[in-house]
Amino acid sequence: MLAKRIIPCLDVDNGLVVKGVKFQTLETVGDPVELANCYNKQSADELVFLDIGASPNKRKTLFEVVKGVSERVFIPLTVGGGIRSIQDVQMALSNGADKVSINTAGVKNPQLIRKSSEKFGSQCIVCAIDARKDGISWSVLINGGRKKTDNDAIQWAKKVEKYGAGEILLTSWDADGTRKGYDLKLTRKIAGAVNIPVIASGGAGSLKDILNVLTIGKADAALIASLFHFGTFTVQDVKEFLKRNGVVIR
Numbered sequence: 001m002l003a004k005r006i007i008p009c010l011d012v013d014n015g016l017v018v019k020g021v022k023f024q025t026l027e028t029v030g031d032p033v034e035l036a037n038c039y040n041k042q043s044a045d046e047l048v049f050l051d052i053g054a055s056p057n058k059r060k061t062l063f064e065v066v067k068g069v070s071e072r073v074f075i076p077l078t079v080g081g082g083i084r085s086i087q088d089v090q091m092a093l094s095n096g097a098d099k100v101s102i103n104t105a106g107v108k109n110p111q112l113i114r115k116s117s118e119k120f121g122s123q124c125i126v127c128a129i130d131a132r133k134d135g136i137s138w139s140v141l142i143n144g145g146r147k148k149t150d151n152d153a154i155q156w157a158k159k160v161e162k163y164g165a166g167e168i169l170l171t172s173w174d175a176d177g178t179r180k181g182y183d184l185k186l187t188r189k190i191a192g193a194v195n196i197p198v199i200a201s202g203g204a205g206s207l208k209d210i211l212n213v214l215t216i217g218k219a220d221a222a223l224i225a226s227l228f229h230f231g232t233f234t235v236q237d238v239k240e241f242l243k244r245n246g247v248v249i250r
Contacts (some may be wrong), residue, residue: 012050052226077099100124107149133183170190187200
């Protein structure tokens, strides 16, 4: 069994870490560099930095903030938000990112995923999928969860794997920020449809929620924000709980 990963998430807007519910009602949490340093000390496996205001506001990613974060952490850093071109991918990597997350621009132009993976390697390219329940299926959202597309989330996951994405960052719009648990059905379906790692995001409210998404949901990693940002648990708390419940972790 591959070791599961625990990944804190920094949703950044206007240079500050924020947290909302279903991508809305954003509450300021703190400074991204300080929080990144904190999670680095707690032995997080990786860190995800998402500039959530970049795509909706049609601006570039805050690379100067990315650089500040990368200089303070010694764990893999994934950067996303406002990545629209090969040049943006290059900029993110040049400013300290180990992996780059592509969402909105990839839906609009799937060749960006293909060309990025060909140029930088699939291990560098993460495809972020924001999914919202739509009857018996899930629709892909873009522009920071503000716009619904005609893409079915499961079919889109299969396509991005073919385009060369090395990993999927899956966020349930319905569960995001609710602390009522991850969408296990969605996560399990996506994980079962592809042969690349799936990071589950959206809904962590307890240690058992994290355990469930890594076991029942078959996710390879759990992305966590609120539980860490507001001090409910530390990374070590999560890892010790998972270990006690038989989950192989890094």
